[in-house]
Amino acid sequence: MISFSQVTKRYPGGLEALTEVGLNISQGELVFLTGHSGAGKSTLLKLIAAIERPTSGVVSVNGQNVGRLSRHAVPYLRRNIGLVFQDHKLLFDRNVIENVVLPLDIAGVDRREALKRARAVIDKVGLLSREKSHPIRLSGGEQQRLCIARALVSRPALLLADEPTGNLDAGYAADIMAMFRDFHRVGTTLVIATHDERAISAGGGRITHLDHGRVTAEQSAETSP
Amino acid sequence: MNWLRQQSLALQAALRQLGKQPIATLLTTLALGVAISLPSGLYLILNNLDRLAGDLPAQPEISIYLDPAIKAPERDAIGARLTHHPALASSRYVPRDQALKALGEAQNLADITAGLEQNPLPDAWVVRPTDSTADAMTALQTEFEKLPGVAQVHLDSAWAQRLQAALAIGQTTVLLLAGLLGIALVAISGNAIRALILAKRDEIEVSRLIGATDRYIRRPFLYLGALQGLLGGFAATGVLAAAGLMLRPPIAQLAALYGSQYQLRPPTLVELVIALASTTLLGWLGAWFTVARTFHQVETNR
Numbered sequence: 001m002i003s004f005s006q007v008t009k010r011y012p013g014g015l016e017a018l019t020e021v022g023l024n025i026s027q028g029e030l031v032f033l034t035g036h037s038g039a040g041k042s043t044l045l046k047l048i049a050a051i052e053r054p055t056s057g058v059v060s061v062n063g064q065n066v067g068r069l070s071r072h073a074v075p076y077l078r079r080n081i082g083l084v085f086q087d088h089k090l091l092f093d094r095n096v097i098e099n100v101v102l103p104l105d106i107a108g109v110d111r112r113e114a115l116k117r118a119r120a121v122i123d124k125v126g127l128l129s130r131e132k133s134h135p136i137r138l139s140g141g142e143q144q145r146l147c148i149a150r151a152l153v154s155r156p157a158l159l160l161a162d163e164p165t166g167n168l169d170a171g172y173a174a175d176i177m178a179m180f181r182d183f184h185r186v187g188t189t190l191v192i193a194t195h196d197e198r199a200i201s202a203g204g205g206r207i208t209h210l211d212h213g214r215v216t217a218e219q220s221a222e223t224s225p
Numbered sequence: 226m227n228w229l230r231q232q233s234l235a236l237q238a239a240l241r242q243l244g245k246q247p248i249a250t251l252l253t254t255l256a257l258g259v260a261i262s263l264p265s266g267l268y269l270i271l272n273n274l275d276r277l278a279g280d281l282p283a284q285p286e287i288s289i290y291l292d293p294a295i296k297a298p299e300r301d302a303i304g305a306r307l308t309h310h311p312a313l314a315s316s317r318y319v320p321r322d323q324a325l326k327a328l329g330e331a332q333n334l335a336d337i338t339a340g341l342e343q344n345p346l347p348d349a350w351v352v353r354p355t356d357s358t359a360d361a362m363t364a365l366q367t368e369f370e371k372l373p374g375v376a377q378v379h380l381d382s383a384w385a386q387r388l389q390a391a392l393a394i395g396q397t398t399v400l401l402l403a404g405l406l407g408i409a410l411v412a413i414s415g416n417a418i419r420a421l422i423l424a425k426r427d428e429i430e431v432s433r434l435i436g437a438t439d440r441y442i443r444r445p446f447l448y449l450g451a452l453q454g455l456l457g458g459f460a461a462t463g464v465l466a467a468a469g470l471m472l473r474p475p476i477a478q479l480a481a482l483y484g485s486q487y488q489l490r491p492p493t494l495v496e497l498v499i500a501l502a503s504t505t506l507l508g509w510l511g512a513w514f515t516v517a518r519t520f521h522q523v524e525t526n527r
Contacts, residue, residue: 049434051434071439072438072439075433075436075437075438075441076436077436078434078435078436079435083434083435089427089430089431089434090431091427091428091431093428102431102432102435103435103436105234106432106435106436106437107436108227108230108231110230150435151435154436
């Protein structure tokens with residue numbers, strides 16, 4: 001589903017975030033990207049969603065060369081990808097349901113249908129009682145769950161998460177990870193960048209370790225200590 | 226269907242935005258209204274003056290006064306010439322006695338004219354040329370002045386022509402003013418939109434990340450510009466209507482003093498629709514320019 005071949009990303013200013021990365025992720029896989037901060041995890045995710053473009057090499061998603069997509073085609077790629085951010089990127093002038101319904105509005109889904117689907121997904125992340133609340137009234141964990149609900153509402157086949165548990169205490173983090181494993185079980189492809197060892201050791205999936213922009217180790221999560 | 230839905234969503238978003246900042250909306254509307262009311266007001270004034278000039282004898286006449294000491298053959302020659310002149314549409318002879326009588330009746334000067342020992346008025350011809358342009362009139366004037374037995378030639382409607390010329394200048398001024406204030410309108414609308422785009426930076430970024438097209442993001446801002454322009458147009462209409470109501474009594478009074486039924490003419494429905502459509506278009510245009518420029522700025526700053 002996703003393949004990286006000889007991918008190098010150099011930012012203006014000379015910082016080389018990724019160096020000749022090769023990587024294949026098949027449909028339905030759960031992949032953890034690990035590594036210290038600055039190892040290139042976020043850059044790798046951004047290349048998949050065409051937020052950044054590779055300096056050289058080919059990134060392809062579902063057979064499309066993402067690095068060469070026209071500006072016009074990028075939005076349609078992103079509608080098939082759910083994005084979860086460490087800083088949530090919620091809109092604070094809208095309540096919970098308005099935040100979740102936004103991707104469906106953008107995709108032009110009928111309003112009544114959109115609200116129905118938004119409510120279902122809010123229920124799934126356990127925020128139904130907070131439907132009319134504004135994000136500022138939610139805890140960090142709740143905000144992250146809201147961000148996940150927004151990423152899932154358009155039923156993407158691929159979910160990318162950048163440090164989804166980075167700012168959360170252990171209890172919330174375990175909640176979120178359990179939720180991701182549920183999505184994995186129903187067939188969603190997940191790529192999760194994290195340095196949270198606790199989250200990974202819970203079992204299942206594949207670990208890809210990045211060090212200074214290179215893939216240095218690949219292993220299955222079950223065999224990790 | 227989907228397209229229509231997207232348009233209506235963008236329009237709703239724009240309306241919500243206007244309602245969310247009532248003070249800013251009001252101030253922008255007022256600024257636009259005042260800017261628009263200047264050229265439109267001048268246009269209405271000129272239109273009314275033009276109509277006033279149209280009520281008067283715009284068909285210019287030439288009066289030819291004969292020398293009191295004129296001899297009979299000369300008098301006959303002038304009469305023959307004027308009745309058969311190819312450049313004249315009509316001509317009529319006004320003998321001095323008839324002129325004096327008309328003067329007495331028209332100006333209520335019967336007492337005075339009756340008291341005169343002798344008639345001070347000359348015999349005259351009043352002619353109406355077919356071609357009433359200034360050049361043709363002057364040519365005829367010089368031609369008639371040279372005829373033997375003519376004392377004086379007078380262009381009756383010179384002032385009407387001058388008024389027409391002044392109105393032409395006024396119309397050019399309206400165009401100039403409309404052009405300048407059209408630019409101001411684009412700038413005012415654009416500036417309001419620019420502030421809003423910067424305030425909505427986060428929303429724009431998030432929308433892009435979750436698959437919004439450029440059009441989707443641009444659309445509410447364009448509607449906002451158009452709505453702002455339309456509101457400005459309505460504000461200008463209000464300003465001009467108020468001005469018209471205030472001017473109505475004094476104008477009626479002035480007209481009554483001249484024995485006229487003259488009244489201010491309000492703009493026609495067509496003129497009103499054209500004015501509102503152009504302000505809407507200009508507001509949209511301002512938004513379009515700003516959106517194109519500011520989005521680029523927002524993206525490169527990130």
